[in-house]
Amino acid sequence: MASNIKIAVIGAGSTYTPELIDGLIRYRDVIPVGTLALMDLYRWRLETVGGMAERMLAQAAYPADVILTTDRRAALSGADFVITQIRIGGMAARLIDETIPPRYGVIGQETVGPGGFAKALRTVPLMIEIARDMQQVAPRAWLINFTNPSGLVAEAVWRHTNVNVVGLCNTPIQMQYDLAAALKVDPAAVALDYVGLNHLGFVRGVKVNGQDRMAQALQVTLDMLRREQDPIFAPDLIETLGLIPSYYLSFFYHHDQALAAQRQAPQTRAERVQEIEAELLKLYADPQRVEKPALLAERGGALYSTAAVSLIADLLQDGDATHIVNMSNRSTLPDLPAEAAIEVPCRVTRGSIQPLPADPLPPQIAGLIQAVKSAEMLTIQAAVSGDKRLALQALLAHPLVPSYAAARSLLAALLTEHRDYLPQFESPFGVTL
Numbered sequence: 001m002a003s004n005i006k007i008a009v010i011g012a013g014s015t016y017t018p019e020l021i022d023g024l025i026r027y028r029d030v031i032p033v034g035t036l037a038l039m040d041l042y043r044w045r046l047e048t049v050g051g052m053a054e055r056m057l058a059q060a061a062y063p064a065d066v067i068l069t070t071d072r073r074a075a076l077s078g079a080d081f082v083i084t085q086i087r088i089g090g091m092a093a094r095l096i097d098e099t100i101p102p103r104y105g106v107i108g109q110e111t112v113g114p115g116g117f118a119k120a121l122r123t124v125p126l127m128i129e130i131a132r133d134m135q136q137v138a139p140r141a142w143l144i145n146f147t148n149p150s151g152l153v154a155e156a157v158w159r160h161t162n163v164n165v166v167g168l169c170n171t172p173i174q175m176q177y178d179l180a181a182a183l184k185v186d187p188a189a190v191a192l193d194y195v196g197l198n199h200l201g202f203v204r205g206v207k208v209n210g211q212d213r214m215a216q217a218l219q220v221t222l223d224m225l226r227r228e229q230d231p232i233f234a235p236d237l238i239e240t241l242g243l244i245p246s247y248y249l250s251f252f253y254h255h256d257q258a259l260a261a262q263r264q265a266p267q268t269r270a271e272r273v274q275e276i277e278a279e280l281l282k283l284y285a286d287p288q289r290v291e292k293p294a295l296l297a298e299r300g301g302a303l304y305s306t307a308a309v310s311l312i313a314d315l316l317q318d319g320d321a322t323h324i325v326n327m328s329n330r331s332t333l334p335d336l337p338a339e340a341a342i343e344v345p346c347r348v349t350r351g352s353i354q355p356l357p358a359d360p361l362p363p364q365i366a367g368l369i370q371a372v373k374s375a376e377m378l379t380i381q382a383a384v385s386g387d388k389r390l391a392l393q394a395l396l397a398h399p400l401v402p403s404y405a406a407a408r409s410l411l412a413a414l415l416t417e418h419r420d421y422l423p424q425f426e427s428p429f430g431v432t433l
Contacts, residue, residue: 027310053066325346327342
C-alpha cells in the first residue's frame with residue numbers, strides 16, 4: 001500500500017468538505033494521507049471550512065499536513081488523488097437554473113434537463129483546465145469528480161485529456177443502502193445490477209450474498225410506495241417497468257406533477273440550500289466545533305464520503321472490489337457510443353477501474369437513455385466550442401424539452417443570465433437567438 005499519499009480537494013470551500021474529512025478519519029487505516037491540500041478561490045469560505053477540517057483531524061489525532069490554498073496548481077502538484085466539487089456561480093447560478101425552465105413548461109433542476117445543461121456549459125471548460133493542469137503537475141493522479149452533472153463532466157474530461165478520471169455520485173450507494181434496509185440485510189451483502197447514466201440509472205437486479213432477491217426488492221419497493229400518501233413513483237409505473245428507477249427519474253416519468261409541485265412550493269431547493277449553507281458556515285466557524293453537525297444531512301449528498309473514500313481505498317489495494325461509478329462505456333453497452341459515460345458496476349483494484357460485463361439495455365429504458373446521452377454529448381461539444389447551434393441541438397435532443405420554440409427561448413434566457421460564466425459563447429458561432 002502507498003504511504004503518505006496526497007489528496008487535493010478542488011472546491012474545498014464546499015459545505016460538503018467536513019463529510020469527506022469524516023470519511024477519511026474513518027478510513028485512516030487504509031488511506032494513509034500525508035498531505036491534504038484544500039483549495040478554493042473564496043478565501044473566507046476556505047478558511048471557515050478548512051478550519052473546521054483541521055479541528056476534526058486534530059480531534060482524531062490524524063497526522064496529515066493540511067494546506068489551505070487559493071493556488072490550484074500548487075494544490076494539484078504531486079497529488080495522488082484529486083477530488084473536484086466545484087460550483088461555478090454558486091447558489092445564485094443554481095437558482096437561475098431552477099427558475100428559468102419552468103417559464104417554458106420544463107422542470108427546473110440543477111442536474112436534469114435545461115438546468116443540468118446550463119450547469120454543464122459553465123463547468124466543462126474549467127474541469128478540462130483542471131485536468132490539463134493535472135497532466136502537467138500530477139500526471140498519475142486519479143481525478144474523482146463529484147461536480148454535477150458528474151457523468152457528463154467526467155466524459156468531457158476523458159474526451160479532451162488523458163488523465164485518469166471517474167465520475168462519482170452518491171445515488172447508487174444510497175439505493176444500495178435503502179434496499180438493504182428494506183430487505184433487512186447488511187448493505188455490504190447487497191450487490192446491484194445497476195445500469196444507465198448519472199442521475200438516469202435503474203436497478204435491474206439485486207443479489208444478497210450471491211442470491212437473487214430482485215423479486216423481493218421490487219415487492220418491498222411497491223409496498224413502500226403504496227403506503228405513502230404522495231409517492232415519488234406511481235406503484236403501477238414500477239410494475240410496468242419491472243425495474244427500480246433512481247430518484248431523478250421522477251422528473252421524467254412524472255414530469256407534470258413534479259413541475260406543478262415546483263411551481264407551488266414556497267421556495268426553490270436552491271433557496272433552501274442557501275439557508276442551510278449559511279447556517280452550516282456559522283456552525284463551522286465555531287472554534288469549539290470538532291464534529292460535523294447534524295444539519296449537514298439536510299444539505300443532501302448522504303453517503304458522499306463513504307462513496308469517495310471507499311473508492312480511494314480500493315484504488316490503493318490489490319483487492320477485487322465493485323463500485324457503481326461513471327466510466328467510459330467502451331464495449332460494455334452496445335446501445336451507446338464507446339466514449340459515452342455510463343453509470344454501471346465496475347471492478348476496482350490497484351490503480352484500475354474497469355466496467356464489468358453487462359447485459360444490453362432493456363428496451364423499455366433504452367430509448368430514454370440514448371436520447372439523454374445524445375443531449376449530453378452535444379452539450380459537451382457546445383461547452384467546449386461555444387457554438388450556439390450545437391447548444392440548441394443539445395436542448396432539442398433532450399426528451400424534457402417540449403418544442404423547438406421552447407428550446408430557443410430556454411437557450412437565449414440561459415445564455416443571457418449566465419453570460420458572466422460563459423465567455424466561450426461571446427463569439428458569433430452558430431444560430432442567432
